[in-house]
Amino acid sequence: MASPRWLDPEEQAAWRAYLLSNQLLDEALDRQLQRDAGMPHAYYWILVALSEAPERTLRMSDLARRLRYSQSRLTHAVTSMERRGWVTRDRCPSDGRSLLASLTPEGMEILVDSAPGHVEEVRSRVFDRLTPEQVTQLKEICQAVLDGLDPL
Amino acid sequence: MASPRWLDPEEQAAWRAYLLSNQLLDEALDRQLQRDAGMPHAYYWILVALSEAPERTLRMSDLARRLRYSQSRLTHAVTSMERRGWVTRDRCPSDGRSLLASLTPEGMEILVDSAPGHVEEVRSRVFDRLTPEQVTQLKEICQAVLDGLDPL
DNA sequence: TCAATTTAATTGAACTCTCAACTACCCGTA
DNA sequence: TACGGGTAGTTGAGAGTTCAATTAAATTGA
Numbered sequence: 001m002a003s004p005r006w007l008d009p010e011e012q013a014a015w016r017a018y019l020l021s022n023q024l025l026d027e028a029l030d031r032q033l034q035r036d037a038g039m040p041h042a043y044y045w046i047l048v049a050l051s052e053a054p055e056r057t058l059r060m061s062d063l064a065r066r067l068r069y070s071q072s073r074l075t076h077a078v079t080s081m082e083r084r085g086w087v088t089r090d091r092c093p094s095d096g097r098s099l100l101a102s103l104t105p106e107g108m109e110i111l112v113d114s115a116p117g118h119v120e121e122v123r124s125r126v127f128d129r130l131t132p133e134q135v136t137q138l139k140e141i142c143q144a145v146l147d148g149l150d151p152l
Numbered sequence: 153m154a155s156p157r158w159l160d161p162e163e164q165a166a167w168r169a170y171l172l173s174n175q176l177l178d179e180a181l182d183r184q185l186q187r188d189a190g191m192p193h194a195y196y197w198i199l200v201a202l203s204e205a206p207e208r209t210l211r212m213s214d215l216a217r218r219l220r221y222s223q224s225r226l227t228h229a230v231t232s233m234e235r236r237g238w239v240t241r242d243r244c245p246s247d248g249r250s251l252l253a254s255l256t257p258e259g260m261e262i263l264v265d266s267a268p269g270h271v272e273e274v275r276s277r278v279f280d281r282l283t284p285e286q287v288t289q290l291k292e293i294c295q296a297v298l299d300g301l302d303p304l
Numbered sequence: 305t306c307a308a309t310t311t312a313a314t315t316g317a318a319c320t321c322t323c324a325a326c327t328a329c330c331c332g333t334a
Numbered sequence: 335t336a337c338g339g340g341t342a343g344t345t346g347a348g349a350g351t352t353c354a355a356t357t358a359a360a361t362t363g364a
Contacts, residue, residue, distance in 0.1 A: 004267070004268035005275055007271060007274070007275070007279065010284070010287055011279050014287045014288070014290045014291035014294070015274065017291050017294035017295050018290060018294045020220065020294070020298060020302070021294040021295075021297045021298045021301065021302075022174060022178075022294075024220060024298070024301045024302055026174075028301060030322095031322095034322090040349085042350080042351090060312075060313065061311080064313095068175060070353090071313060072314080072351080072353075073350080073351060074313090075313065075314055075315085076314095076315095076350070076351075077351095079314090080349085080350085095312080095359080095360075096312095096358080096359050096360075097311065097312040097313070097358065098311095098312060099312080099313070115156070116156035119156055119157070119159060120156060122159070122167065124300075125297065125300060126297055127167075128300075129296045129299065130293060132162070134292070134293050135162055135163055135166045136166070137286070137293065138166045138169075138290075138293050139162070139165050139166035139169050139170075140286070141282060142166070142169035142170045142172070142173040142174075144281045144282055145173045145277065145278055145281055145282075146172060146173045146176070147281065148276070148277060149173065149176045149180060149277060150172070150173075150176055182352095192319085192320070194320080194321090212343065213342055216343095222322075223342075223343060223344085224322070224324095224343090224344080224345085225320080225321060228320070228344095228345095229320080229321090232319090232320090244342095247341095248330075248342095249328065249330065249342040249343070250329095250343080251342080305364100306363100306364095307363095307364095308362080308363090309362075309363100310359100310360080310361070310362090311358100311360070311361090312359080312360095313356100313357085314355105314357075314358100315355085315356075315357095316354100316355090317352100317353090317354095317355105318351100318352085318353085319350105319351085320350090320351080320352100321348105321349085322347100322348085322349080322350100323347090323348090324345105324346100325344105325345085325346090325347105326343100326344080326345075327342100327344080327345095328341100328343085328344100329341080329342080329343100330340085330341075331339090331340085332337105332338090332339090332340105333336100333337090333338090334335100334336090334337090
């Protein structure tokens with residue numbers, strides 16, 4: 001077994017800063033959404049994805065693919081969102097295996113109501129603290145990581 | 153209520169790339185550690201923090217502060233790690249409220265065994281895909297975010 | 305045609321984390 | 335001494351996620 005390629009000091013510093021800022025940022029975002037809209041961050045993006053789809057409707061598996069959520073995770077989440085009246089699930093006419101998840105007016109309303117506060121949180125926590133150059137750098141860094149991580 | 157300061161297209165792109173790369177990266181790291189060492193990512197950092205402390209021992213509350221974990225989260229995690237024999241908890245002689253968490257030889261061994269594989273995962277997923285300039289940019293971006301997020 | 309495979313989705317158990325409630329101990333002060 | 339406030343830590347319930355197993359429908363190919 002080859003000797004491990006340890007991180008050099010600069011990489012260490014970057015990695016620890018990354019892990020810590022992520023942890024705190026995720027917690028902050030989750031807390032804000034939980035407090036103001038009673039939902040976890042993952043549900044917010046399900047609402048966003050459905051709101052952007054034609055007819056505000058997507059097959060469960062397409063929704064899972066877009067958000068890169070496991071089917072199981074999505075099923076559990078949508079089950080909970082359906083109980084709240086934000087989403088409905090109906091059999092797909094053209095494929096008996098599929099279910100079509102649709103955003104209800106109530107779900108759309110929740111999204112419209114919560115989006116401004118959530119965006120403000122993201123802005124104040126992240127983008128207000130970065131220069132335009134840093135925003136572009138961040139995008140490029142994340143895309144570079146994604147290239148090795150996201151097989152479509 | 154003022155009109156929301158929405159994200160511009162470049163910020164949107166950066167934000168979606170960030171969220172996606174994070175999600176996939178976290179999942180990849182958790183899966184790797186779960187598969188190879190049977191522990192979640194959070195436990196790995198508890199082992200690291202203890203291994204770096206004098207006597208490989210820290211008060212629970214100091215450990216929580218360092219890792220920025222809630223006390224409850226830490227208690228639950230350490231309870232599980234204690235059951236596995238990786239950590240012990242003993243009353244602090246100088247303060248009857250405190251508990252001292254110590255890394256056992258078994259815990260140290262798990263860390264030593266799992267670190268190379270984990271670092272290799274981090275390297276291949278992240279640092280192998282970034283230029284040295286990007287590593288520095290990432291560090292600075294995360295520190296800027298941390299400045300607004302991390303009291304202390 | 306029909307068995308085998310693949311795809312869509314759900315289910316339930318196990319696990320981690322959050323949040324609120326609680327116990328226990330320390331310390332300052334009257 | 336004893337009260338009160340603050341600190342350290344645990345507990346248990348509830349919620350979300352993962353993983354493996356399961357059901358059901360579509361597709362493939364001999």
